[in-house]
Amino acid sequence: MENNNNNKHLNILLFSGDYDKCLAALILVNGARQMGLTVTVFCAFWGLFLLRDVDKISMEDKNIYEKMFSSITPSEAEKLPLSKMNLAGIGKNMLLTMMDENDTPHLQDFLQGARNKGVRFCACKLSLEIMGFKSEELLEGIEVIDVQAYLQDALNSNIQLFI
Amino acid sequence: MENNNNNKHLNILLFSGDYDKCLAALILVNGARQMGLTVTVFCAFWGLFLLRDVDKISMEDKNIYEKMFSSITPSEAEKLPLSKMNLAGIGKNMLLTMMDENDTPHLQDFLQGARNKGVRFCACKLSLEIMGFKSEELLEGIEVIDVQAYLQDALNSNIQLFI
Amino acid sequence: MENNNNNKHLNILLFSGDYDKCLAALILVNGARQMGLTVTVFCAFWGLFLLRDVDKISMEDKNIYEKMFSSITPSEAEKLPLSKMNLAGIGKNMLLTMMDENDTPHLQDFLQGARNKGVRFCACKLSLEIMGFKSEELLEGIEVIDVQAYLQDALNSNIQLFI
Numbered sequence: 503m504e505n506n507n508n509n510k511h512l513n514i515l516l517f518s519g520d521y522d523k524c525l526a527a528l529i530l531v532n533g534a535r536q537m538g539l540t541v542t543v544f545c546a547f548w549g550l551f552l553l554r555d556v557d558k559i560s561m562e563d564k565n566i567y568e569k570m571f572s573s574i575t576p577s578e579a580e581k582l583p584l585s586k587m588n589l590a591g592i593g594k595n596m597l598l599t600m601m602d603e604n605d606t607p608h609l610q611d612f613l614q615g616a617r618n619k620g621v622r623f624c625a626c627k628l629s630l631e632i633m634g635f636k637s638e639e640l641l642e643g644i645e646v647i648d649v650q651a652y653l654q655d656a657l658n659s660n661i662q663l664f665i
Numbered sequence: 666m667e668n669n670n671n672n673k674h675l676n677i678l679l680f681s682g683d684y685d686k687c688l689a690a691l692i693l694v695n696g697a698r699q700m701g702l703t704v705t706v707f708c709a710f711w712g713l714f715l716l717r718d719v720d721k722i723s724m725e726d727k728n729i730y731e732k733m734f735s736s737i738t739p740s741e742a743e744k745l746p747l748s749k750m751n752l753a754g755i756g757k758n759m760l761l762t763m764m765d766e767n768d769t770p771h772l773q774d775f776l777q778g779a780r781n782k783g784v785r786f787c788a789c790k791l792s793l794e795i796m797g798f799k800s801e802e803l804l805e806g807i808e809v810i811d812v813q814a815y816l817q818d819a820l821n822s823n824i825q826l827f828i
Numbered sequence: 829m830e831n832n833n834n835n836k837h838l839n840i841l842l843f844s845g846d847y848d849k850c851l852a853a854l855i856l857v858n859g860a861r862q863m864g865l866t867v868t869v870f871c872a873f874w875g876l877f878l879l880r881d882v883d884k885i886s887m888e889d890k891n892i893y894e895k896m897f898s899s900i901t902p903s904e905a906e907k908l909p910l911s912k913m914n915l916a917g918i919g920k921n922m923l924l925t926m927m928d929e930n931d932t933p934h935l936q937d938f939l940q941g942a943r944n945k946g947v948r949f950c951a952c953k954l955s956l957e958i959m960g961f962k963s964e965e966l967l968e969g970i971e972v973i974d975v976q977a978y979l980q981d982a983l984n985s986n987i988q989l990f991i
Contacts, residue, residue: 567926599730601795603730648859653860653865662825686843693975696974696975759897824979827990
């Protein structure tokens, strides 16, 4: 299946900050890399939560709204809620247990796997500004790009998905 | 409008298990088949609910979590909730009544229509495993494929959507 | 970056009526037009709420369900709810305040900007019928097209997104 896929390109705009949708996105990009595709993930709005580094979150240089927003939002990938049946975390715990029973890796593992495999993760410049996140609060090696750079990458891609 | 569409291909990754989003997906694939397009629908995560056969759901070979999960989730397409204003079913009943007033078919009818028209429905192998659904619990004729087979189909498509 | 983009085409199916998702869609289409791309936005289901003209909403020729539906749904773009953390409007007000702090325009401004830049906005014929909205209730210059016309436009596009 890997023949002729080396010059193919998958582009994902990750808008969602839901655990299950981020999981779907990361399963896709890991699979795509294994097939030899080039992969870009452009994280915007709630999708930025995937890229926050819990050890680097800072309240410095944030105004009152940005501080409030930062403190009520999930601080790292593994803390993201489920899009359906979250039920104060019961549904998510059930899903995680079922994943463990099947030896399925968790979100954090898929994220690390994707980064190891060379998936390019980018953060949306405008979203960072609106949400008051600093690029220093993100995981190492995340590029900050604008909407037009995302669109140019999408134009050069064979598959574009909005998740 | 049907000229030159016979070698075109629409590929949908159906992640959602919401009634309205599944309805949108099925309206699209029915329209696409009428135009002569080849159509693949890859159902993953909550999208698997569209493909369960209520007469075949079994509790055998399921662990305790899979049994709980199976019993709290919708057993067939027509029981799916609305993504917005579900309000304990009031919003959905209102939508269904409005659809009836306009002689719009229900989800089940669009699903049957799509299957009759030759839309290829596939279930995500990994999602089945995580959720503890057996392939025998699905509607007849559903293929079980993995993420890479989905991606290969998407690479060969003219339109790819994540719904 | 504008070279060779004049014959490129972005096609968005806007299904969502959430403030944040509509904002993401409109930021994309404004950026795309600045790069010289042709842009079509096909609004279906909840996405129709983006195109309602608050001054033209009428209860005439509506049945009882359509009247109820019309009165409980958002009457214009700026009134749309947030997809996450809406918390009776607190989350949205916080987001709007953070946008103001960064001089980011609101949804209505991005919509007007997109219309001024020549983005083609279309309303889904079937969705209008189901929801009981008349084409006269929409903003001026909105085309009403069917699913197959959307698909044909999507086939002729370089990027297709379902939002």
